[in-house]
Amino acid sequence: MRYWLFKSEPETxxxxxLRARRNQIEHWDGVRNYQARNMLRDExxxxxxxxxxxxxxxxxxIVGVAExxxxxxxxxxxxxxxxxxxxxxxxxxxxxxxxxxxxxVEKFPQIISLDDLKQNSKLHEMLILRKGNRLSVTPVTxxxxxTILKMV
DNA sequence: GCCAACGTTGGC
DNA sequence: GCCAACGTTGGC
Numbered sequence: 001m002r003y004w005l006f007k008s009e010p011e012t013x014x015x016x017x018l019r020a021r022r023n024q025i026e027h028w029d030g031v032r033n034y035q036a037r038n039m040l041r042d043e044x045x046x047x048x049x050x051x052x053x054x055x056x057x058x059x060x061x062i063v064g065v066a067e068x069x070x071x072x073x074x075x076x077x078x079x080x081x082x083x084x085x086x087x088x089x090x091x092x093x094x095x096x097x098x099x100x101x102x103x104x105v106e107k108f109p110q111i112i113s114l115d116d117l118k119q120n121s122k123l124h125e126m127l128i129l130r131k132g133n134r135l136s137v138t139p140v141t142x143x144x145x146x147t148i149l150k151m152v
Numbered sequence: 153g154c155c156a157a158c159g160t161t162g163g164c
Numbered sequence: 165g166c167c168a169a170c171g172t173t174g175g176c
Contacts (some may be wrong), residue, residue, distance in 0.1 A: 009174090033159075056174050115176080132157045134173050 002138035003140040004044060005051040005062070005128055006102070015052045015064045015107050025069055029077045030085045032097060036137040041072040041098040044137070050102055051140060051148060055109070061113035062148060070101035099121065108152045121148045 006028060008014065018026055050066040063141055074095035077085040090096035117123050127138040140148075 007174090035159095058176095060175070134158060136173090 002045065002048045003051070003142060003145040004039075004048060004068075005053050005138050005140050006066070007055045007099050007101055007128075007136040008121075009056045010054045011057070014054065015066075015104070018052070018066060018102070019104045019107060020057050021104070027070075027075075027099050027101050029099045031075070031099065031136055032085065032087070033136065036135050037096075037098055039137050039139070043139075044068055044071060044100050046071050047144060049105075051145070058102065059111065059113040059115065061111040061116065062108070063111050064107040065105040065149075066102040067105050069103045072098045072100055075082070075099040096103045112148060112151050116147075116151060120147065143149055 013026075018024060031040060046068050048068040049139055050068060051062050052062055052064045052066050053062050074092070075085070075090075077083040078087040078090035078095070078097045079092065085097075087096060096147040114128075117126065117133070118129060123129065123144055126140070126144055127133055127135070
């Protein structure tokens, strides 16, 4: 089993939105970056654990955990001209973009803020803390995941 | 709202 | 295949 960190702007889709979904499951659509796409398509597997990160808000940070329940399949929002994620280069024959389904596991009683993460010496290697890192899907090590759960 | 850091696009 | 211009991300 592997561990990941998924970023989302809470204004767009928050952990509360995930919890409110039917069966508490939602597809993780709209990823339009090739590196992140490759991970969603090839590496993220059912059963993997996901740290749910709120970005572009005050404060940014990890707000809970989700679990992958369905692995990489074509992101159908790319086929919908009405969608803001529409991409005419992606077709049903040759899908360009992929997504996974995740299920709500828990919401932390309080956010583990970006600042908290920076303070923790065990997390200095975390990709999310690297300068300039903008990937919305990043791998997390088992040790990092464990450390973060202890910070709750 | 600013702006640094990136990724993507497209002319050449 | 280079690289300038442009768009986006996301912390501050």
